[in-house]
Amino acid sequence: xxxxxxxxxxxxxxxxxxxxxxxxxxxxxxxxxxxxxxxxxxxxxxxxxxxxxxxxxxxxxxxxxxxxxxxxxxxxxxxxxxxxxxxxxxxxxxxxxxxxxxxxxxxxxxxxxxxxxxxxxxxxxxxxxxxxxxxxxxxxxxxxxxxxxxxxxxxxxxxxxxxxxxxxxxxxxxxxxxxxxxxxxxxxxxxxxxxxxxxxxxxxxxxxxxxxxxxxxxxxxxxxxxxxxxxxxxxxxxxxxxxxxxxxxxx
Amino acid sequence: xxxxxxxxxxxxxxxxxxxxxxxxxxxxxxxxxxxxxxxxxxxxxxxxxxxxxxxxxxxxxxxxxxxxxxxxxxxxxxxxxxxxxxxxxxxxxxxxxxxxxxxxxxxxxxxxxxxxxxxxxxxxxxxxxxxxxxxxxxxxxxxxxxxxxxxxxxxxxxxxxxxxxxxxxxxxxxxxxxxxxxxxxxxxxxxxxxxxxxxxxxxxxxxxxxxxxxxxxxxxxxxxxxxxxxxxxxxxxxxxxxxxxxxxxxxxxxxxxxxxxxxxxxxxxxxxxxxxxxxxxxxxxxxxxxxxxxxxxxxxxxxxxxxxxxxxxxxxxxxxxxxxxxxxxxxxxxxxxxxxxxxxxxxxxxxxxxxxxxxxxxxxxxxxxxxxxxxxxxxxxxxxxxxxxxxxxxxxxxxxxxxxxxxxxxxxxxxxxxxxxxxxxxxxxxxxxxxxxxxxxxxxxxxxxxxxxxxxxxxxxxxxxxxxxx
Numbered sequence: 001x002x003x004x005x006x007x008x009x010x011x012x013x014x015x016x017x018x019x020x021x022x023x024x025x026x027x028x029x030x031x032x033x034x035x036x037x038x039x040x041x042x043x044x045x046x047x048x049x050x051x052x053x054x055x056x057x058x059x060x061x062x063x064x065x066x067x068x069x070x071x072x073x074x075x076x077x078x079x080x081x082x083x084x085x086x087x088x089x090x091x092x093x094x095x096x097x098x099x100x101x102x103x104x105x106x107x108x109x110x111x112x113x114x115x116x117x118x119x120x121x122x123x124x125x126x127x128x129x130x131x132x133x134x135x136x137x138x139x140x141x142x143x144x145x146x147x148x149x150x151x152x153x154x155x156x157x158x159x160x161x162x163x164x165x166x167x168x169x170x171x172x173x174x175x176x177x178x179x180x181x182x183x184x185x186x187x188x189x190x191x192x193x194x195x196x197x198x199x200x201x202x203x204x205x206x207x208x209x210x211x212x213x214x215x216x217x218x219x220x221x222x223x224x225x226x227x228x229x230x231x232x233x234x235x236x237x238x239x240x241x242x243x244x245x246x247x248x249x250x251x
Numbered sequence: 252x253x254x255x256x257x258x259x260x261x262x263x264x265x266x267x268x269x270x271x272x273x274x275x276x277x278x279x280x281x282x283x284x285x286x287x288x289x290x291x292x293x294x295x296x297x298x299x300x301x302x303x304x305x306x307x308x309x310x311x312x313x314x315x316x317x318x319x320x321x322x323x324x325x326x327x328x329x330x331x332x333x334x335x336x337x338x339x340x341x342x343x344x345x346x347x348x349x350x351x352x353x354x355x356x357x358x359x360x361x362x363x364x365x366x367x368x369x370x371x372x373x374x375x376x377x378x379x380x381x382x383x384x385x386x387x388x389x390x391x392x393x394x395x396x397x398x399x400x401x402x403x404x405x406x407x408x409x410x411x412x413x414x415x416x417x418x419x420x421x422x423x424x425x426x427x428x429x430x431x432x433x434x435x436x437x438x439x440x441x442x443x444x445x446x447x448x449x450x451x452x453x454x455x456x457x458x459x460x461x462x463x464x465x466x467x468x469x470x471x472x473x474x475x476x477x478x479x480x481x482x483x484x485x486x487x488x489x490x491x492x493x494x495x496x497x498x499x500x501x502x503x504x505x506x507x508x509x510x511x512x513x514x515x516x517x518x519x520x521x522x523x524x525x526x527x528x529x530x531x532x533x534x535x536x537x538x539x540x541x542x543x544x545x546x547x548x549x550x551x552x553x554x555x556x557x558x559x560x561x562x563x564x565x566x567x568x569x570x571x572x573x574x575x576x577x578x579x580x581x582x583x584x585x586x587x588x589x590x591x592x593x594x595x596x597x598x599x600x601x602x603x604x605x606x607x608x609x610x611x612x613x614x615x616x617x618x619x620x621x622x623x624x625x626x627x628x629x630x631x632x633x634x635x636x637x638x639x640x641x642x643x644x645x646x647x648x649x650x651x652x653x654x655x656x657x658x659x660x661x662x663x664x665x666x667x668x669x670x671x672x673x674x675x676x677x678x679x680x681x682x683x684x685x686x687x688x689x690x691x692x693x694x695x696x697x698x699x700x701x702x703x704x705x706x707x708x709x710x711x712x713x714x715x716x717x718x719x720x721x
Binding site for chain 1: 600603604607608612617618620632633638640657658660661673674695700702704719720
């Protein structure tokens with residue numbers, strides 16, 4: 001129904017406009033109105049998706065055609081604590097402007113960041129009681145121009161709210177990362193990149209739901225050893241050591 | 252150098268008369284020796300005189316109003332007068348207890364002549380309802396003596412002023428009794444006679460103090476005075492025309508106050524980093540809101556934006572009757588030294604963003620994180636003030652990096668699930684000095700959902716989750 005209405009609307013626009021202009025101008029006009037969708041390769045410059053910033057993981061960069069879209073909004077759907085922050089840290093480390101973390105599910109550990117060579121002065125935390133205030137704060141930070149990234153732990157995001165975040169990110173040349181878990185709401189949000197992270201024994205399974213200006217991708221797995229090089233993997237001896245830790249105590 | 256001295260003989264009485272100018276005989280009595288110090292005209296008519304005892308004065312009339320003399324009130328009033336006159340003349344010295352010494356010569360370049368200057372000063376004093384005596388003089392002391400003797404004439408003629416000064420008796424000089432007596436003994440009864448003796452001769456017979464005094468009186472010796480500096484406080488109040496229950500309507504009157512603040516600050520080339528907004532509500536205690544702006548600001552519009560954010564989360568308990576704005580801390584504008592060539596995005600600064608977030612969400616809602624030198628994980632990472640400036644690049648630490656989880660739970664949770672240990676143990680046993688000692692073996696563990704947890708076992712072999720490698 002909606003598509004039909006859209007077609008009628010486009011048809012009307014075209015009809016009125018074709019009286020005034022010839023065909024060549026018409027395509028320009030439609031492109032200008034953002035009514036024509038083109039593939040990545042031959043899209044005009046104005047429609048080109050924003051540039052990409054490396055994620056810091058080579059495999060993921062290749063998978064995402066260069067990295068995180070910047071400026072843009074990244075929707076990251078995962079359970080808390082599967083390594084989603086670790087996935088973002090190399091990107092945050094490479095930025096010289098602020099990173100604001102809004103409503104993190106637990107205390108962000110400055111000690112951990114310090115041991116990963118991040119300067120904690122560039123991290124601000126914001127906690128709010130109302131969800132609407134979190135969105136407000138994210139928008140202000142994104143468009144201020146002093147933040148390079150905003151990590152927003154937020155459950156319910158409406159389409160218009162995501163749109164606002166995207167516009168603010170473009171104004172302030174920044175990236176907004178929406179961290180959500182148990183996503184139940186249907187419908188796609190107007191975000192630049194949407195990913196689903198599911199941990200497995202081999203590593204972090206990354207499913208790209210949407211990548212603006214890109215083709216559909218197969219799932220990929222980022223090995224734990226890449227994500228956590230410090231944790232010496234015991235994958236070969238996984239069978240044995242299960243709680244209680246009698247063996248480890250006696251060892 | 253020309254000086255003007257204003258002598259206020261009855262500041263406290265003037266203050267009373269302003270409130271109520273009915274002519275009840277009123278006297279002000281010194282608390283120390285019960286002497287009449289100030290009296291109004293009707294008391295004078297009854298026969299009360301200055302210097303009379305309280306007993307004698309009250310015997311004149313039963314309806315005499317008696318007040319105790321308060322020096323602190325006069326001091327305060329004198330300061331107010333100085334502040335008031337400061338709008339027209341720059342160099343004012345508070346000559347305690349009840350006089351103002353004004354340096355005139357520097358101000359004359361702004362006026363056509365002395366008469367014009369005096370007219371303006373006089374117009375200012377009229378509105379204050381105070382009695383005063385005045386005189387000009389070519390030394391501070393000369394002006395003071397003439398004013399205290401009630402000279403009250405607009406005159407800057409050197410000769411005439413000197414003659415008038417010469418007529419004064421020695422007793423009117425501010426000398427000790429011993430010095431007055433000494434002078435009387437050698438037959439010097441007037442200032443004229445005193446001036447007749449050269450300073451060198453005077454120095455032979457009298458002490459240094461007297462020579463200094465006479466030298467200053469004649470203007471031959473330097474007389475250092477300290478000039479009044481008005482305090483930098485901005486305090487304005489608006490009484491609303493009608494009571495407000497909705498804070499949205501406060502914006503207009505508030506903007507007027509902020510506009511005044513803007514002018515005040517701009518004239519002084521200052522910024523302020525915090526303003527206090529006092530909301531006077533009916534029948535209850537006024538509500539005081541402090542609004543901060545981390546980088547200092549003077550523009551009314553910017554302050555209004557911040558005020559709006561704060562007011563939006565403020566609840567009125569009673570109708571609003573008046574609003575006051577008070578600012579007493581000022582800061583100098585700071586030049587931002589930023590990289591000229593790096594691209595600048597937006598118009599906002601870090602401090603600007605911080606003040607906006609804090610105004611809307613509350614001061615403690617925005618925080619930075621910081622490491623502290625403590626081995627206990629819960630104390631090693633603390634909240635701090637958000638950093639406003641980019642940190643200087645620190646040299647990389649040479650210590651081996653420790654493995655720590657990105658997220659630490661606020662409350663340590665008991666471990667209930669089955670997990671697989673990946674790495675460990677790392678023993679942390681410390682904190683014996685402040686009673687909060689811990690002895691824990693930390694492990695990295697993986698639970699069934701393949702999350703990497705930071706778990707520990709305490710001395711009693713109980714297992715807990717402390718953080719998660721998020």
